[in-house]
Amino acid sequence: MATSCRPSVSVPEHVITMEETLEPARERHAGHPQLPPALRLMENTGVRTRHIVQPIEETLKHPGFEDRDRLYEREAKARVPAVVQRALDDAELLTTDIDVIIYVSCTGFMMPSMTAWLINKMGFESTTRQIPIAQLGCAAGGAAINRAHDFCTACHEANALIVACEFCSLCCQPTDIGVGSLLSNGLFGDGIAGAVVLDALRRLFDEGGVHDRARGLPAGFGPGITAEMSLGRWQTADERTSDELQGVRQA
Structure with missing residues (x-):
């Protein structure tokens, strides 16, 4: 039976409070007809702090897609390996034990994909399957778990590694005055998570079963x-x- 091990989670060091979020929204979009209800909605979510990869002053700038994508790649390569290693340690596995890497993200683009970089950087087997998933937004984590379950069900002795890396602050569009953009800029933070999915019951009996x-x-x-x-x-x-x-x- 496919089982998810304890996830490893990491968030960036820069923290922004709800008030620090609302203040620039009031200043930049003072005449927006939907601003008051949008601000009330953000306040009522209960989100008090968020973590982002760069200070809010830099986040509110928009140097262009190319620069933002370059920042995504740099931050992902700097932060993802530690999350992956903790997830492997929690599952008591090595990189060579992983059969498939499922990587989900919709806030940055890399070619070759992050899965290929991880295989070369961290010593995964060259035969490790890669499933990079993009453009699924908030549903991406659930989709990754489903794909890991499918893989472990089809290959009973397989170990799947899931990695989710989202830097939502890099998608901030200061000039976009749509209500959806206002809400996403005010609610979503940045973070990375990783977990191993494996057949826990098979492992239990492979190791001799339950102790007396x-x-x-x-x-x-x-x-x-x-x-x-x-x-x-x-x-x-x-x-x-x-x-x-x-x-x-x-x-």
Whole structure:
């Protein structure tokens, strides 16, 4: 059964508060007819701070797509490897154990893709499959998990690495006065996440199964929508027989 290991998450060091977000919006778009409801919506989301890859003063400038894309590549290459390594460590795997890398991002463009760079930079096998996914926005993480599940279901001994890298602040368009742009500029932050998806049950039994006296929560489902669960301890057949004999002797 495909299972996601604990994710590794990293955010940039520059922090912007909600008030620091609202102030330039009020100044730059003072006459916008939809500004008041947009500001109220941003305030009511509960987002108090966001992390971005460069100071807000630089973020509000727009040197052009080429410069922004160059910054995306530089920041991604500087920050992604550490996230990947922590995800591998949490899964107790090496780069050579990974069969497919799924990389999702819609805020920057690289050719060759980031997956190819990671394979060459971090020592993944040259046969590692690559699935770069772009232009799916907020749904990209879910799509990546689905593709990892599909891959691990088709290849039962496979290990999949998911990496999501989004620098939304690099997509800030200061001159775009659309309500959608105002909201996205005021809500989304920058960050990187990585996780390994593998067949945890197969690994458990490959490593000898559950150790004696381990605690667990067995669950049974069906028929229909019924379910039964109970808390217990794992016990080997030899120990169970020994305990039964001991009980007979005591009786």
